Amino acid sequence: MSEDNENFRDSIGTIDKDGKRAWVFPKKPSGKFWKYRTYVSYFLLAFLILSPFIKINGNQFMMFNVLERRFNVFGFPFWPQDFHLFVVIMIIGVIFIALFTVAFGRIFCGWMCPQTIFLEMVFRRIEFWIDGDRGAQKKLDRQKWDAKKIRKRILKWTVFLIISFFIANVFLAYLIGSDRLYQYITNGPLQHISTMVSLMIFTGIFYFIFVWFREQVCIIACPYGRMQGVLLDNKSIIVAYDHKRGESENGRKKFRKNEDRAALGHGDCIDCFQCVHVCPTNIDIRNGTQLECINCTACIDECDAIMEKINLPKGLIRYASEDEITNKEKFRFTPRLKGYTAILVILTGILVGMLFLRNDLEANILRLPGQLYEHKEGNIISNVYTYKLVNKTSKDISDVSFKLLSHKGTIKLLRLKGFTVSAQEMAEGTLFIEIDNSALNGDKDNLKIGIYSGDEKIESTTARFLAPRSYK
DSSP states (O other): OOGGGGGGGGSOTTBOTTSSBOOOOOOOOOSHHHHHHHHHHHHHHHHHHHGGGOEETTEESEEEETTTTEEEETTEEEOGGGHHHHHHHHHHHHHHHHHHHHHHSSHHHHHTOHHHHHIIIIIHHHHHHHHOSHHHHHHHHHSOSOHHHHHHHHHHHHHHHHHHHHHHHHHHHHHHOHHHHHHHHHHOGGGOHHHHHHHHHHHHHHHHIIIIITTHIIIIIOHHHHHHHHHOOTTSOEEEEOHHHHHBTTOOOOOOTTOOHHHHTBOSOOOOOHHHHTOTTOOOGGGOOOTTOOOOOHHHHHHHHHHHHTTOOSOSEEEEOHHHHHHOOOOOOOHHHHHHHHHHHHHHHHHHHHHHHOOSEEEEEEEOTTOOOEEETTTEEEEEEEEEEEEOSSSOEEEEEEEESSSSEEEEESSOSSEEEOTTOEEEEEEEEEEEGGGOOSSEEEEEEEEEETTEEEEEEEEEEEOOGGGO
């Protein structure tokens, strides 16, 4: 590619020559891939909207309560004590996306990213319905503010605001839980001013993104777009223009009926610019791989439709690697892909093992800070402890008691024996452990304590027991 044709790299596709925002008016897409993307998007939209309202065994299907550090992933609850599991899940997610990026480019952005799904499948569709297709939108944008334009703008912006408010409520259900959100709604906004303010802020953010910022999120704000420059190579399958076929020896040429393009040395690209007009980030895919490309396949469908009309083979723009286009090399499972896959398999195995070892009850027993031992009659040494029991299940754990497993002694609670730890709740309190000094091995013994539900041991933990040094 000549140096003159590299000028497009000096600026992004949504900035004009004067450095101002170049508003994108993409053509309404259609075709095979658009149909497949629609099916995938509808499924993911349903998943995104319904996930915080579906419950499995009493647990919200998906919840990310950052403030209370409580997370539910596919119905599995994760408490602060399980944060290491949540971190492993997030790392697996990142590695999984990196693996797919190395193999298939920015396919996540075009097919699965919530930003793309909401913008292309919800907001732009409403825009096509109200304002019309590309030509009508451009005409309306240049049109003076008459009654027709004001009516359309008010209608569109009002609908966008309502949808943004709805998305903000769904987003809030992920953060605080759907039950609490429903409770806040029934109580009325005046009872929960801070939550209402947060909801308005989220609504404003979503409205700003989908009404004005739009594709700039993918181009400027999203860090994943920058990652592709590191992850992609010539073997990655991306949405690519077959420059060998499209340019041939003498470059592109406008279509003329009954003309023998091959004899004249011209490629199959007829320079119709339909691939540019349909692009949601306003790039020319014929310039090669660009950071603005989100692999949405709109240009593939549009180019295939043009090729079909002029009786030329489809696939001038298609899913392909640079090596496939240049050297006719088919996709191979490279050592790089094998490395990512190995890491993914190892991390997944570790996660599965950790999930199997995870207990339904998390127990922590710690000596009360600042307190030493107490020497009682009969050569009895007493230590005071605080305990915290976290019930990670959706069922109450009843008749809970403590027993010493490593030493002979007694455990006394400052509450009735056989208490209940409610589902998804934490119980805490104080207990005393008394042991005959003759049963101790030194001034700092490690105790093993069992936690029982009735006669069934459900968890065990350890604690340090202090005794007088002179009694060793």
